[in-house]
Amino acid sequence: MTDVLADQAEGSYLTDGFTLRSWLLTTDHKRIAILYLGAITAFFFIGGIAAAVMRYNLISASGRLGSADLYNRLFSMHGVVMVWFFLVPAVPATLGNFLAPLMLGARDLAFPRLNLLSWYLFMAAGFTALYALIAGGVDTGWTFYTPFSSLYSNGYVIATVTAIFIAGFSSIATGLNFIVSIHKLRAPGMTWHKMPVFLWSLYATSVIMALATPVLAMTLLLLAFERLFHVGVFDPAVGGDPLLFQHLFWFYSHPAVYIMILPGFGVISEIVPCFSSKELFGYKFVVWASIAIAVISFLVWGHHMFVAGESLYSALLFSLLSYAVAVPSAIKVFNWVGTMHKGYIRFDAPMLYAIAFIGLFTMGGLTGLFVAALAADVHLTQTYFVVAHFHYVMVGGMVSAYFAGLHFWWPKITGRMYPEMWGRAAAIIIFAGFNLTFFPQFILGYLGMPRRYASYPAEFEPLNLLSSAGALVLAIGYLLPLLYLLWSLLYGDKAPANPWSATGLEWKTPSPPPTENFPETPLVTQPPYQYPLAEAVSHE
Ligand code: HEM
Ligand SMILES: [Cu+2]
Secondary structure, three states, rough: OOHHHHHHOOOOOOOOOOOOHHHHHHOOHHHHHHHHHHHHHHHHHHHHHHHHHHHHHHHEEEEEEEHHHHHHHHHHHHHHHHHHHHHHHHHHHHHHHHHHHHHOOOOOOOHHHHHHHHHHHHHHHHHHHHHHHOOOOOOOOOOOOOOOHHHHHOOOOOHHHHHHHHHHHHHHHHHHHHHHHHHHHOOOOOHHHHHHOOOOOOOHHHHHHHHHHHHHHHHHHHHHHHHHHHOOOOOOOOOOOHHHHHHHHHHHHHHHHHHHHHHHHHHHHHHHHHHHHHHHHHHOHHHHHHHHHHHHHOOOOOHHOOOOOOHHHHHHHHHHHHHHHHHHHHHHHHHHHHHOOOOOOOOHHHHHHHHHHHHHHHHHHHHHHHHHHHHHHHHHOOOOHHHHHHHHHHHHHHHHHHHHHHHHHHHHHHHHHOOOHHHHHHHHHHHHHHHHHHHHHHHHHHHOOOOOOOOOHHHHHHHHHHHHHHHHHHHHHHHHHHHHHHHHHOOOEEOOOOOOOOOOHHHHHHOOOOOOOOOOOOOOOOOOOOOOHHHHHHOO
């Protein structure tokens, strides 16, 4: 049966036209997903190279590069590229684009041409950012705090914020496309509560994208105006307020950290039930937690400014609200662990990455509570503790989820199986390398090592050396999937329609899917995740 389906894959979306034109002018969501995949992979490695050079510099207390200015430009480029050109688009634009219509049982997204336009916007933004990098880079950090960015920086601030401004439109277009598609294109029978959690998480993400990104666009526009014409938005000498920038920036960027993590939650919610052979525990809680996170994420931005001079009462309020946002995140972790409990667990590579995600995200979330606690943050802010915290969430969390999803759906996307042993080995190497890199940074931060410095007191050298050694292991870990996934395109076994015995609609069509996705519109009669009970499987 599965062989029959694999044979049908002859006429797939991949074989439907081989010219450059058929790719660059495609409106097929699956091909657009591949275009994004190529672009963000390139950015991941550009951002990664900057990180590697930074860790090289920090091996010695005096700084091996010998130039603090170069170091500033490195961490700024690293942050800008990783946040806006990798983390934000990673799951929604690649896996989301590929899977949303398939999971909905639809032929494409609601606006296929808007989808292609958002890829072109993304590429225009990417090239603008690369121009800024080649022209000399930017030294403000990825947060562009005024008055440094508006008055003093000699970096390419305007080019860089223009790049992010354009990327924002790409993000808004993608978000609107998902929202409309999820409202309008669900297969007959797919009620809201029969919808896979991955689609719910894309929905919540899209709402944030559509509502928060315009604030970022406006903020960056104001910054560019201020820098060019000195209009006095942020400069107190002409009646402006430098803190205003931070308020506006974090009003976008805190919700944006959930743009970076919610899609990851969605991926994990698909993988854990499948590889535990159990229904997702507490489906409705998982779903509503996503919505709650999207809403509360708008109310906590002030925790980035505890020491910037906000009133004690507003700081207290933001501290409290930050604790509130931790509740729905914790609910999700409990539900994944609950799903695994007494499950019949298969430790394939996607599941290994998912387990890594749960552990590392939990570390990131719990240490978020430390920095959300007003008194503790006064000590920890602007130290390596914060760096470790957000890397646990965004790299340990989101990048692991991205890899989990990439492996899980790779057979569907390419029609090829990746080599399982290599997949598992890479997952383990990445997990080890990650902890070796970032765990020492919690201690460094606690001991008082500030972030964004090119050199540091000699007593911090051993822990920095550990961290740099870990970065080497991590780099090897991240290079492996690049190699064996590319290898699998040529030599991998042909993938059956449903290699993992998963329940989603996307597995009910051949791998890789035909251009029109399904021969006929599927009918949904059951809730998602109807996996056989663990006992039934283990007694087979
Ligand atoms: C779930 C995904 C999360 C992501 C992606 C994330 C990401 C980040 C990032 C990027 C920063 C650094 C900002 C900077 O450059 O200054 C940061 C700082 C911070 N995060 Fe998170 N975070 C997450 C979860 C949480 C949670 C659950 C809490 C609290 C309950 C939290 C509380 C904080 C606080 C208070 C800071 C500021 C610390 C300081 O500047 O001293 N975060 N986070
Ligand atoms: Cu925040």
